[in-house]
Amino acid sequence: MKTTAIHLIFLLTLISACRNNNTTQTDTDFDYYDNEYDEGYTTDSNFENEANNIAKSYETESKSGFFEKLSSKKLKTHYFRDARTGLVVSSADYPSNWEVISKPNYTMDQKLPVFLTQIQGPNNLKSFNTPIRIHVSYQNPQTYQFMKNSYGANLHRAMVSNQRIIEEEVLPRMQNTGFKFIENIRLPKLENYLREKIRAESGGQVRLEMVATVWKNNTGQKALATVGKLYMQQPLSIIDTMTIWMYSTDYMFVDENHFSETISAFENALINSKENPEWKQYVAQLNQLRAQKAAVQREINMRNRQAAFEAHQRKMRGIWAAQDANHASFMNRTFGSGSDTSQRNFVNMINEEETVYNPLDGKNYQVNAGSTEYWMDSEGNYIKNDDLFYNPNGDINLNNREWTKVGKAF
Structure with a gap:
């Protein structure tokens, strides 16, 4: 259920990567990981198709079989690992009779992953999250027209409410798998944890909106579909503001009589998850390296502008010389070449x-x-x-x- 919450936590790493850091740099060849990374490791479409198959096959899944009833108090640690560096990003403890699979996704940042997670367990537990969708919106409608031919124009979309995302994306999927909407619920323990985490990581610049919806089918199973959305505003000009917003949807299916305890297990796994200090140091070094490269690029741009200015001045001097020659010719015609x-x-x-x-x-x-x-x-x-x-x-x-x-x- 709460893979979306973990998803949002990893998003904070990307958000913090956009900010300047003052951590001391050590020698690290980050480009090495570009060459070593296998792009075929995971794809958004393959993972989501796999998740759709889980949801569609849910009604026919047998309650007995591969998963045996074990003690829910026994936990097993799952490690979220970066495929490029091999470093553990973070770890979380789940019930030991849950099978947890995570795959790093580099759609948003080629260095920093966001994880797609799939979980199966007893009591017909199925859980997965969708890939992150990121958009850019503007307050001024004319900005959309001005930016329509720019790089990344396909990301332009006015920010919509979580309720609309539920109606457009979640409702059709749930109805196709035999589930009917029951109610919206609040998850205050989870929300409070996430809001505090986001506030600390972003300095109050990033906002969170969450909507959790409960669904039920005719065979005694319940589902929880949660939309988590992050957004931040940045001034684009004196006449407009740009909003970067992104969201992911999380699905959890389980037998009705284990619904509440499963939610609690997910919440405990998230709140007690541990970040790897070595990964945090790597991110700080990466941010510093990027800041240095940006500074070098700014210097190159300044030199290029100066060179362009000097080339323009040389061109103008040529024009002025031609004008002087033309003036001398006029004087010769007026006064004679011997005068x-x-x-x-x-x-x-x-x-x-x-x-x-x-x-x-x-x-x-x-x-x-x-x-x-x-x-x-x-x-x-x-x-x-x-x-x-x-x-x-x-x-x-x-x-x-x-x-x-x-x-x-x-």
């Missing part, structure tokens, strides 16, 4: 400059216009002067350089 002095005077008038001749090196220089006289050294440095009695060669603040008064170029 250098007239052309130079026209350009100087536009730029508010003057052209002076330096006898120290025999070159012409451009200086800012507006002064009575100019003094220049051999390196082309010049002094603007309006004081006819000033001579910079007698100025001790000018490092004893030789200054020559220059005049307009010819």
Whole structure:
């Protein structure tokens, strides 16, 4: 019954993986596990088909056979193991006469698994959970239109209530296997545990909604179908908010007179489950490595943007040079190619400059216009002067350089 609860706990690992962690990194080649992982280990469709067959064959399952009546107080530990690293993610104690099978699923994250679980036991006990379905919704309807061609557009769906999920997905399945709806029930012990766990892991950013429904058939069996939904909101822009929401459905079938005690056994298994510290350390290292890679990628993106800007500047300088050449051609046509002095005077008038001749090196220089006289050294440095009695060669603040008064170029 409560494999959905365990499912939600593993989801918290994925949620916490999206947040920054400050745990010290150790050397770990995480890409190694990508190469070693066998994608054929499990699939969503195969597992859910297997679960459907269990539900459909439930009515004809014999109460005697493979499972023998054993003491319900005797427990057996089941280990939820990551197929890539071989590490145990967590463990839970179930009644020893239950057969528990778990398969890691990497649909949501290629490094961190979420587990599909299938349980069989005495009193016609059958239990399984469905693969997680994840969606993204927006408050602003126009955002859907804007994002319809984006990556992951198939995930877009407005968040719906758990009751609607019950009506659209659970009701048809239960009716097809001969079960009728009886009532909704609350599981306060389980819900309180999950809410506190989620609050601690997500810092209050993730919310939980659960709906548990009871069903019954005509052969003395009861079923519990539970929908667990997690969702979190993130600002997308100043005009909209994005909601990431995901859910899974859990089914439990058992003889009616063992219904309540079976629910209690599932709840105890979950609440007393143990997380593996070595796995938590691995997740922290993975988060740190991902944060480092993201920082490197941001640096690469910044360099790429700078390179694009510089390429644009080079292009613009080429355009400006072409414009200058075109302007020179215009001046030649206007004043004639031999009228250098007239052309130079026209350009100087536009730029508010003057052209002076330096006898120290025999070159012409451009200086800012507006002064009575100019003094220049051999390196082309010049002094603007309006004081006819000033001579910079007698100025001790000018490092004893030789200054020559220059005049307009010819």
